[in-house]
């Protein structure tokens with residue numbers, strides 16, 4: 001088991017600064033979904049983490065806490081995630097990326 005980043009949709013979708021997506025050192029790990037926030041009634045979409053690509057460096061936590069001042073990301077043991085986006089379930093369209101949320105993560 002290991003730590004991965006977990007983004008609060010409730011917080012992120014009320015801010016939606018997208019700053020963390022520019023700082024994650026792992027490509028295609030912090031992604032963004034327009035639907036994820038809006039389907040819960042928020043004004044904006046939300047960032048989310050493809051946890052099977054996350055290396056647990058916590059750089060995104062520092063960016064969200066100290067640069068964006070939004071405190072939306074926490075590191076959490078992967079088996080404690082209520083839901084997780086996995087790369088296998090991410091479909092790359094022509095210009096957009098969507099993810100199917102799976103629950104729970106096993107392994």
Ligand code: SF4
Nearest residue numbers: 012017018020064070
């Ligand atoms: S930095 Fe924080 S508030 Fe901004 S997009 Fe990332 S998780 Fe959301």
Ligand code: SF4
Nearest residue numbers: 024054055057058060
């Ligand atoms: S913990 Fe590191 S690898 Fe994982 S999403 Fe955050 S910045 Fe990217």
